[in-house]
Amino acid sequence: MEQLYLYFFTPNSSSLFSVCYLLLQIRCTQRLRVCCASDQSQKMTVSVTGATGFIGKRLVQRLHADKHSVRVLTRSRSKAQLIFPVKEFPGILIAEEKDWRDCIQGSNPVVNLAGLPISTRWSPEIKKEIKQSRIKVTSKVVDFINGSPEGVRPTVLVSATAVGYYGSSETQIFDERSPSGNDYLAEVCREWEATAFKVNKDVRLALIRIGVVLGKDGGALAKMIPLFMMFAGGPLGSGQQWFSWIHLDDIVNLIYEALTNPSYKGVINGTAPNPVRLAEMCEQLGNVMGRPSWLPVPDFALKAVLGEGASVVLDGQRVLPTRAKELGFQFKYPQVKDALKTILS
Secondary structure, eight states: OOOHHHHHOOOTHHHHHHHHHHHHHHHHHHHHHHHHHHHHHHOOEEEETTTTTTHHHHHHHHHTTTOEEEEEEOOOOOHHEEEEEEEETOOOOEEEEGGHHHTTTOSSSSSOOOOOOOOOOOOHHHHHHHHHHHHHHHHHHHHHTTTSOGGGGOEEEEEEEEEGGOOSSOOEEEEEOOOOOSSHHHHHHHHHHHHHSSSSSTTTEEEOOOOOOEEETEEEHHHHHHHHHHTTOOOOTSOOOOEEEEHHHHHHHHHHHHHOOOOEEEEESSOOOEEEEHHHHHHHHHHTTTTOOOOOOOHHHHHHHHHHGGGGEEEEEEEEEHHHTTTTTHHHHHHHHHHHHHHHH
């Protein structure tokens, strides 16, 4: 009603209307001041591990664009400086491991995305490093949070994990209540999550089990697009394995929401609501690119290249984001066809 009054009544109306206008103008000004004060109070200081990775880079860009203070926790200052040059990202603090403790103290919240990529040939040494890269960084972050004095201790930790937690199946449907699987990746995820759960009980913990992230400049698509460009694209293995995916913008939005929304706690699946079989994913990608999806890559070829690591693409799981939907999270890209169109347009 106040907006209607302001529209119809101007200072040139009768004196009564002029008084009403003035009073409403004062009230709106007061509300505007309150709103601005509220906006200022919601600016965050966020420490991020894994900030130079595929997801972390986009998250830092988003936080910086929204005028939040960002502390990039890295083991390679030179790499971080190349990704976040001072001219484009003024005010971002880049901190090597010796400075992580000081950065985490006074940050609220902390985002933990660090981990060695798993899409490689697995040797016993690489498997150990895959696990330790996740557990060591998570343990370090948790220890620094727990050791922070109460006045400067972060109250929110958003920590990545993966849908590999569930193991693989062509028939089962997994959500946050499903038990863990029995394979290597499930073991990695269990230990990864158990480490995050050691954070102080006063800290709100959100564990995001992330699926295959689709974006143009990294992740699975960066490896698939060149094959389709050369008319050599097609499903990997049988093509019947489930592909639980999410658009890069949606996973960043989900993490972003978890930073500020107190309802986001515990395990939350970071996958789109409509997983597809890999053959359909490849067909849709071919359609969007105007390329055929006719040349399947057989199991033995992948195993020859990736060894045991081939299980990442040969095995799949159908994972649903039940908790995110319960929380009312709005996916920008619920269908893989629309996600691919946007990415490749």
